[in-house]
Amino acid sequence: MDIILLERVEKLGSIGDVVTVRDGYARNFLLPNKKALRANEANKKIFEANRERLEAENAAKRTEAEKEAKGVDGTTIVLIRQASNAGQLYGSVAVRDVVEALEAEDHKINKSQVVLERPIKTIGLHDVRIALHPEVSVTVQVNVARSTDEAELQAQGVDVMAAMFEDQREVTGFTEERDPNAEPGEIASEEGGEEASTEEGETTEG
Secondary structure: OEEEEOOOEOOOEOOOOEEEOOHHHHHHHHOOOOOEEEOOHHHHHHHHHHHHHHHHHHHHHHHHHHHHHHHHOOOEEEEEOOEOOOOEEEEEEOHHHHHHHHHHOOOOOOHHHEEOOOOEEEOEEEEEEEEEEOOEEEEEEEEEEOOHHHHHHHHOOOOHHHHHHHHHHHHHHHHHHOOOOOOOOOOOOHHHHHHHHHHHHHHHHO
16 A cells, blocks of 8 residues: 655655555554555645645654653663573563553653563563654663662673573582592592592502
8 A cells, every 4th residue: 555654654754755555554553543644646635735734743743752852761660570590581571561660760651652572571681762753762771680689780780690500500510520430429529539549459459
C-alpha cells in the first residue's frame, strides 16, 4: 500500500514522503495512529493544503521533546528481581516495568515510547531507548539485580556474574589438579606423591 507520512517514521521516511508498506502495517498501525494517509489523489491534495500546519506542529512537538530529553537522558533505574545462580531471571523485565520505574522517578513516559526489542531476561546493566518524538530519542539504563547491594556493585562497573563464576572456580579449582591415580575422595599433594613413589621404590627393591 502507498501512503503519505504525516510524521517521521523510523526506517520509512519523513513528513510528506510517499512510501510503500505492507497492507497490514498500514491498516493496523500507521493509519489508525494518524501517522499516515492513503496515497490517493484526494489525500495528496489534503496533505499539501495542510503541510505547513503539520510541519509547524511537528516542530513544536520536537522542541518540547528535546526539553524533556535533557531530564530523561542517562537516567538509571534499578529493578530488583529474583534470578538463578546463572543470572537468568525468573520471568522478565518488560516495557510496563520500565515505564513504572521511570514514573517513580517523575518521568512521564508512555508505553509506546519505550523501544525494547525483546524482554530483558538476565541480571546486569541494559540500555533501553526511549523515543520521546519520532526525531528525538534518549537512552536510559536499566540496572537489573537480585539485591540493592548487587545493583550498587553493577553501578560501579563490577561484572557480578563474572565475579560469581570466578569465585566458583576458586572454590572448586582443586579438582582440576587432582592426581588421576589417586583413590576417589583423595586429594593429591606433591608430598603424598613423593611418599607413594618412595614406598613403591622400597617395595621393588625388596
